[in-house]
Amino acid sequence: MNIQMVDLYSQYQKIKDEIDRAMQEVIRSSVFVKGGKVNEFEDNLKEYLDVKHVISCGNGTDALQIALMALDLKEGDEVITTPFTFVSTLEVLALMKLKPVLVDVDPNSFNIRPDLINQHINHLTKAIVPVHLYGQCADMETLNEIARENNLFVIEDACQALGTEYIFRNGMTARAGTIGDIACNSFFPTKNLGAFGDGGALFTNNDELAKNMRSIANHGMSKRYYYQQIGLNSRLDAIQAAILDVKLKYLDQYIAARQAAADFYDQKLSKISGLTIPARVSYSSHTFHQYTIQVPEKRDALHKFLADKNIPSMIYYPVPLHLQEAYSYLGYKKGDFPVSEKLSEQVLSLPMHTELTVEQLDYITSAIREFFN
CATH class of the missing domain: 3.90.1150.10 (Aspartate Aminotransferase, domain 1)
Incomplete structure (x- = not known):
């Protein structure tokens, strides 16, 4: 019996005609970077999530870096997160010379414990990065309350939880990645919505943050060849966007x-x-x-x-x-x-x-x- 940890090929075989057709459309258009299929996918994902802005980028790690850059944090600023997660969360903080302040997780949900956060907040604390580990949301309503009381940003690391629903105390629901100030997502092939290579995205309902993140992901440009800030070259290519757009329907x-x-x-x-x-x-x-x-x-x-x-x-x-x-x-x-x-x-x-x-x-x-x- 051939059992795989993740069986991507069998999944592809079921939607092969749609995937192949979408890839051929990109090749025929020769629009491989930005425009076309990338815009279509961003719009469709925006509708799926019921969020104002989706900004695609190169991968989930880039998404975390772009989010933090958009908040204009300074060297030595502190960001609260968890030690029980994939390395990207800490890696980006270290690269940006921010100070990770770690808080333990709940033994059952594996997610950050909100009740341990307040004792770690001081004048240098600027953000909380909860990780929705394995596909289940952290306690976002409580985390947002803590953030509001202390004037902090919340960046959701939603890389493992696309499609998960958060349920508020009043019974209202929202998709993971639409609850904090910014959310980061990965389209790594093994994710619930996976590309045939690397890919990532950021989600936000804040117009200014969206404009800033889109610029950062494109070399700091908002107008071609005019650079308002230092940015990155982080793009989702059109073939990956076409594949993801097909898979999003499923x-x-x-x-x-x-x-x-x-x-x-x-x-x-x-x-x-x-x-x-x-x-x-x-x-x-x-x-x-x-x-x-x-x-x-x-x-x-x-x-x-x-x-x-x-x-x-x-x-x-x-x-x-x-x-x-x-x-x-x-x-x-x-x-x-x-x-x-x-x-x-x-x-x-x-x-x-x-x-x-x-x-x-x-x-x-x-x-x-x-x-x-």
Whole structure:
């Protein structure tokens, strides 16, 4: 049985004619950069998200950098985020000579704990960057309240949560990435909406920030060959935009397939002693960029056991960022973020994609039950 962590080719085969036609349209037009398909995709994604502005760019890391540059932060300004995430979040802060201030995560949702933030806010604090990890939103309503009380920006790292719905206390809903001041997204191929290469985007409802970010992403230009500020060369190319525009039509269907796979996992794994299935929070849907279990005592043994049965699994993330050599200069030490450190020793992500069959899911869950029995 050929089980993959993410099966992109089978997904492509189902929409091959549409994808191939869209790519050929770009080639015939010879408009490979900006214009054309890029504008169409931005407009369609804007409508899907119900957000005023979508600014496409080269990748999710660029999106984070462009967002921070647009806020005109100064060297030494502090930005609050989490150590339990992909490196891009901290990487960009370090490159811009901003100071990352880390806050531990909730042991169930894996997202930043709002109740720990206030103690870290001072006159240098300028922004909070919550990460919607694995496809479930951080507690944005509480985070926005903290931000408003302290005059801070909120930049959503929504790279793993496109299509996720946030549920406000009054019952209103909004898509992940439309709730803070700015949001950043990645179209890395394995994402819920993935390109056939790199790609990224920024979302905002703020007209001034949108204008500024669009300029920064295009060398600091707003008028051709006139540079108002220092910028980047960060563009989504038209072929990737054409591919993404086709796949966007199927995004809700893809999310439903992921959720169905997650439901299957839940049903088969929830009663196993020694394993914890992913928690669901009341204020967010879950779009399962990853289906991540916690295995307190035998994680690495289970990882190897599955590999021996040709079942892939991944550890996201094996070392929290505060214990990585590159970020030792921040002065954090082992024990500073006990939840993030514990999760790094316990989490294991199972195969999760739109093409999983019942037979594959049954084989995976039967193997896990065999291991624990």
